Amino acid sequence: DGDLTLLWAEWQGRRPEWELTDMVVWVTGASSGIGEELAYQLSKLGVSLVLSARRVHELERVKRRCLENGNLKEKDILVLPLDLTDTGSHEAATKAVLQEFGRIDILVNNGGMSQRSLCMDTSLDVYRKLIELNYLGTVSLTKCVLPHMIERKQGKIVTVNSILGIISVPLSIGYCASKHALRGFFNGLRTELATYPGIIVSNICPGPVQSNIVENSLAGEVTKTIGNNGDQSHKMTTSRCVRLMLISMANDLKEVWISEQPFLLVTYLWQYIWGRKGLRTLRVVWMQTLLILKSLRQNMTEKSTCTFQATGGRNGKHENSNLLMLLNNQRLICDFTF
Numbered sequence: 001d002g003d004l005t006l007l008w009a010e011w012q013g014r015r016p017e018w019e020l021t022d023m024v025v026w027v028t029g030a031s032s033g034i035g036e037e038l039a040y041q042l043s044k045l046g047v048s049l050v051l052s053a054r055r056v057h058e059l060e061r062v063k064r065r066c067l068e069n070g071n072l073k074e075k076d077i078l079v080l081p082l083d084l085t086d087t088g089s090h091e092a093a094t095k096a097v098l099q100e101f102g103r104i105d106i107l108v109n110n111g112g113m114s115q116r117s118l119c120m121d122t123s124l125d126v127y128r129k130l131i132e133l134n135y136l137g138t139v140s141l142t143k144c145v146l147p148h149m150i151e152r153k154q155g156k157i158v159t160v161n162s163i164l165g166i167i168s169v170p171l172s173i174g175y176c177a178s179k180h181a182l183r184g185f186f187n188g189l190r191t192e193l194a195t196y197p198g199i200i201v202s203n204i205c206p207g208p209v210q211s212n213i214v215e216n217s218l219a220g221e222v223t224k225t226i227g228n229n230g231d232q233s234h235k236m237t238t239s240r241c242v243r244l245m246l247i248s249m250a251n252d253l254k255e256v257w258i259s260e261q262p263f264l265l266v267t268y269l270w271q272y273i274w275g276r277k278g279l280r281t282l283r284v285v286w287m288q289t290l291l292i293l294k295s296l297r298q299n300m301t302e303k304s305t306c307t308f309q310a311t312g313g314r315n316g317k318h319e320n321s322n323l324l325m326l327l328n329n330q331r332l333i334c335d336f337t338f
């Protein structure tokens with residue numbers, strides 16, 4: 001459920017319990033899902049925590065649970081409301097963290113949002129919002145924190161990307177584009193910071209993970225979300241994903257892929273084989289095999305309806321389109337969008 005370097009680090013590498021203790025860690029998107037779980041696991045390591053998202057009451061709830069179950073005291077946790085799209089507020093937020101704890105050791109760029117709708121059913125505002133939130137919001141906060149890390153010549157910038165920052169799938173192309181942009185930005189930033197070996201720029205690329213991401217996904221309009229998470233049983237547990245993220249941070253890994261199969265295997269194929277001219281046939285054969293396997297599984301379980309239908313897609317109107325035939329017949333591609 002992780003790439004080979006990550007699994008090796010888990011087996012033989014440094015433990016988060018040794019490496020991350022006493023660090024000041026700022027987590028965005030800490031009110032839900034991966035960010036919330038990250039807060040709980042970090043609070044057991046004895047770090048100083050900054051919890052950011054838009055909803056203060058949700059952050060206060062997370063803080064209370066950190067205090068109940070972790071090793072932290074009230075003074076170790078700062079609740080700092082932050083809207084990633086309000087880039088004008090990021091400088092002041094950074095100053096507030098520095099004023100409270102004196103330093104920022106790790107910035108975890110986790111806050112973000114996804115999307116479920118076909119291109120022709122999606123308003124441009126949705127794509128704009130995804131770029132403003134997932135990409136520009138993250139870039140903006142990083143730019144505010146970076147001068148401080150450069151001054152200290154150390155720090156970790158950890159960005160929760162996605163395997164959709166590596167591969168692209170239908171129904172979430174605005175999300176994929178924003179995550180591809182993030183990966184390009186941070187890979188380039190790492191090179192720009194080559195003279196600061198103490199500053200680690202890390203891309204975390206999870207596959208499907210249990211969280212509220214589907215519920216909060218935009219469905220064609222910025223005012224419309226999917227509204228429910230559907231069946232999440234095929235997804236990785238949030239706790240396992242976060243444990244692997246902490247191992248990645250403890251071992252300064254530059255990019256990690258965290259996913260169960262078949263998503264991890266598909267990512268490897270995409271990265272190393274897919275797209276090369278002579279191997280297009282392999283791609284089709286592979287896709288068809290997955291579809292058949294998925295269809296067999298679906299027939300046996302028949303648990304939930306197609307996400308595509310939930311998004312109100314233009315079912316039936318384009319019955320001759322290959323894409324819609326895939327979408328209508330199988331849940332594979334729907335499962336692949338997270």
Ligand SMILES: NC(=O)c1ccc[n+]([C@@H]2O[C@H](COP(=O)([O-])OP(=O)(O)OC[C@H]3O[C@@H](n4cnc5c(N)ncnc54)[C@H](O)[C@@H]3O)[C@@H](O)[C@H]2O)c1
Pocket residue numbers: 028029030031032033034035052053054055082083084085109110111112113114133160161162163205206207208209210211212213214216338
């Ligand atoms: N769950 C998955 O399957 C999965 C897979 C790959 C990557 N990711 C990434 O993980 C990260 C966390 O997502 P999650 O799965 O926990 O989903 P989630 O919806 O449970 O959590 C998203 C968090 O981001 C915050 N957020 C949203 N808009 C914001 C804004 N404008 N300003 C500040 N915070 C904002 C939310 O309040 C929430 O705390 C995202 O970047 C997502 O792209 C998730």
